Amino acid sequence: VKLRCPKCGWESPSKTTFQCPACAAVLEAVVEIGRLSKPQLTEIRQRTEQTVWRWFEFFPVEERSAIVSLGEGYTPLLQPSSLAARLGISRLYVKNDTVLPTGSLKDRSNTVGISKAKELGYKTAAVVSTGNAAASVAGYAAAAGLKSIVMVPEGTSPSKIVQAGAYGATVVVVKGDFEEAARLYKAALKEFGWYDCLSTNPYRNEGKKSYAYELFDQLSGRVPDWIIHPTAGGTGIYAMWKGYNELLTLGWVDRLPRLIAAQSEAAAPIVAAVHRGLSDIEPVVARDTVAESIQVGYPKSMGGRALEAIRASHGTAVALADDEILEAQSLLARLGGIFAEPAGAVSVAAAKKLQEQGIIAPGDLVVCTITGHGLKQPDAVKISDEELRPVPANLGALRKRLELKGK
Amino acid sequence: VKLRCPKCGWESPSKTTFQCPACAAVLEAVVEIGRLSKPQLTEIRQRTEQTVWRWFEFFPVEERSAIVSLGEGYTPLLQPSSLAARLGISRLYVKNDTVLPTGSLKDRSNTVGISKAKELGYKTAAVVSTGNAAASVAGYAAAAGLKSIVMVPEGTSPSKIVQAGAYGATVVVVKGDFEEAARLYKAALKEFGWYDCLSTNPYRNEGKKSYAYELFDQLSGRVPDWIIHPTAGGTGIYAMWKGYNELLTLGWVDRLPRLIAAQSEAAAPIVAAVHRGLSDIEPVVARDTVAESIQVGYPKSMGGRALEAIRASHGTAVALADDEILEAQSLLARLGGIFAEPAGAVSVAAAKKLQEQGIIAPGDLVVCTITGHGLKQPDAVKISDEELRPVPANLGALRKRLELKGK
Incomplete structure (x- = not known):
């Protein structure tokens, strides 16, 4: 490697x-995959491993003994028929990454990144984050026997710190906003020699290539017409593209999917770059959005490469308003039985919008990745006061309550 | 069937x-499994399905078209080596059911129960619960296109209602305590003809047999010496025993595991019955405990059958104090990278205690089931005020903060 x-x-x-x-x-x-051939594909597909590590040869880890796995990957690829009907996309698939070990897609990155940290002999893994990355780094570091440091900006809600704290991470709350926390993080990396678990780490960025391999397996070799991915930093889009191109180079697939970055209107620098034909990402000031996990104004490290992948794939990018995102979250839960955080359902909102715009055709094979668990951000779900009002414990009162709901 | x-x-x-x-x-x-033979085992094991439905013939659902699946089952069976060392149990496995679709083991029951509801033509599924069962019934009902009614007692925290509400369940808060809500629930079942998703439903109770089949697959035919299971109503223990006995009857295994029910001291009627040699469960008044999801004083429907299974398996039952449960939750997260709710980690607390008592031998093959996600009950994790105090954004302040933590 x-x-x-x-x-x-x-x-x-x-x-x-x-x-x-x-x-x-x-x-x-x-990663040297040139040696792999058709017979090796057969061998890989016969492996019983149901984790991203089934595709070991494709990741930048030299020794299997270094692997730190919590059983991540091979998440369900479901066909929710009611949701498909509602969206008018007959071949709609959702890839449910809410069931990854720490509850978000970050586990794909960190199983690879932390395995490499172990292989390289690091003792401490670090990240600056306010949410899913913090929990994932902390969880994998715990499994690896490494220490972890999680830096968050002041004002981060304690509930977001809980999960990382549970895994034993040292949580450092930094005075100031995210930019200030990030500056201190970069200085601290140099000063203390911690292992960097941001997208400035080339190893962890390989982890999301696993999307390509899993979809290849789960769709029996078929390639989606479109893959829609909630996008912040851009590593997911970049890595899927790299993974599919590896499969194409090896002759294991004969075409490539078109990739769609789904962002919140409040933080859509990649959408802007795609639609304005820019050659690189221009920073925007990220506004507040229900899609907290993808609220990134300047995806500096990998945004440009995501942009290249979208263009090369003849894909596109789309920005969604908060009400569209919350509607998608609700549709996914009520029609599909999947409870995602708002950011995790942005791909579904994008599928709906692009079908309505005629960009996605009703018969296209579409995969929406669902990237974070609803329990990560329970406040996004509103329960009405009426629903919370106790009813007396008798059938008459119950009947009235149910009729009210029926209206 | x-x-x-x-x-x-x-x-x-x-x-x-x-x-x-x-x-x-x-x-x-x-369920008629008498026809199954060795060649059929080979056929089952060649199926690519990685859900409980790989073992379709063993469940009380007649038609595959009725199956309502969210991709549940075949959860990771991990060997956390640091945790094993700390507990002094070299062959320790943990079965991580926190990654089931709605975040708890209830999904094993409800994928079977709700599939049967669909097959039988029901339109509405119901349950009375304050936690995991509500979310699971609501999630599977949503996926099936059924309505769901979730009844909870007054005083239930809104955060527990959120997940069921997200899936579109009608949540009915009932004035009074759990017993009163349960009485109204029973009356309502009769009155409205809803499908019952409690352990008074024989179909859903079959779902947890899947533990036996998955462990058989994941351990390559080996049978654990001990399986330890956080226990409230007793269906898990009952169903595991039934599943293993099926495998024995078919000649697919040649021995049976010993089963251990792990309960909270605050609600341990099965432990009492085991140790006092009772012929049936006697109700206790359940006290408050951090292990909220297993706070059941009288497991009337299936507790007696769990008791029989424990005895027949030469197993045992053990009660854990809240501090032992919280310690186990923390060990599992910090050494194993698995974030469970306190109730979900009671099996780990039991493993520790029984090893110390010499009941579990250091070389025994032990499986602890981990039954609910930590994000279900985030308040159980304490973050110190010191840890939440912001530090100025400079390296000197950061260094001081890290040294403090180091002490």
Whole structure:
């Protein structure tokens, strides 16, 4: 496994240098898959492992003994028929990543990233985050026997800190906003030599390639017409594209999916770049949104590469308003039985919108990734006062209450 | 599939009568597995399905088209080595049911129960509960296109209602305590003809047999020496025992596991019955406990059958104090990377205690089921005020903060 600059081609002589000294670009992990052939595909598909590690050869980890796994991956790929009918997309699939071990898609990144940390001999893993990444890094670090440091900005609600704290992370609340916390984080990485679990780490960025392999397996080799992914930093889109291109290079698939980045209107720099034909991402000021987990104004590390992937795939990007996102969250739960956080359901909102706009055709094979558990952000669900009002314990009162609901 | 009284042998002529008119016992589903043979085992094990439905023939659902699945089952069976070392049990496995679709083991029951509801033509599924069962019934009903009614006692915290509400359940808060809500529920079942999703339903009780089949698969045919299960109503223990006995009858295994019911000291009627040699469960008044999901004082429907299973398996039962339960929750998260609600980690507390008492030997193969997600009850995790105090955004302040934590 080498680390190479995607801009200038420089190859790092070190396994722990993550950035190009000339271009400042995040390096890319180069995994040798050239040796793999058709018979090896058969061998891989016969493995009983139902985790991302079934595809071990595709990840930048040298020794199987370094693997830190909590059983992540091979999440359900469901066909919710009522939801499909409502959206007018007959071949609609949802990939339910809410059931990953710590409750979000970040586990795909961190099983690879933390395994590599173990292989490289690090003792402490770190991240700056206000949500899912913090919990995931803490969970995998715990499983690996590493310490973890989670930095969050002041004002982060204690409920978001709970999960990382439960796994034993050292949580550091930093005075100031997210930008200030991030600046201190970068300085601390250098100062203390922690292992970086942000998307500035080329190894962890490989983890989401697992989407491509799993969809390939779960769709029996068929390639979706569209994959829609809730997008903040852009690593998911970038990695799916890399994964599918590996399968194409090997001759295991004969076409590629079109990729769609779904963002909140309140933080949609990738959508802006796609629609304005920009060559790179321009930062925006992220406003508040119900889609908290994807509230990122400047996806500096990987946004540009996500943009390239979207263009190369003939895909697109779409921004959703909060009410569209909450409606999608509700449809997914009420018609599909999947309880996602609002950010996790943005892909469903995007599918609805793009079908209505005629960009997605009714017969297209569409996969929406669902990226975070509803219990991560329970406040997003509103229960009416009427619903919470106690009724007397008799059948007459119960009947009245049910009739009220029926209206 | 027939329904038969386990006490008097009466066979119900109806598929929707759940109780014996003479004995008042909950009937038992009799699934015809006699026809299955060794070659069929090979066939089952070659199925690619990674859900409980891989074992379709073992469940009381006649037609595959009735199946309502959210991809439940085949949850990770992990070997957390640091936790194993701490507990002094070298062959320790944990079965992580926190990653089931609605976040608890209830999904094993409800995928079977709600599939049967669909097959039988019901329109509305109901349950009385304050926690995991409500969310699970609501989630599966949503996926099935059924209405759901969830009744909860007054005083139930709104956060517990959120998940069921998100799936579209009609939540009815009943004035009074749980017993009063349960009385109204029973009356309402009769009055409105809802489908009953409590353990008074023989079909849903079959769902947890899936533990036996999955462990058989995941342990490559080996049978654990001990299975430890957080226990409230007793269906889990009962169903595991039934599942393993089916495998024994078919000759697919040659021995049976010893079963251990783990309860909270605050609600331990099964422990009392085991240790006092009672022939049936005597009700206790359940006190408050951190293990909210297993706070049941009188497991009337299935407790007696769990007791029989424990005795027949040469197993035992153990009661844990709240501090032991919280310690186990913390060990599981910090050493194993699994975040469970306190009730979900009671099995780990029991493993520790029984190893210390010499009942579990250091080399025994032990499986602890982990039955509910930590995000179901985030308040159980305490974060110190010190940890929440913001630090100035500079390296000097950060260093001080980290040193403080280091002490």
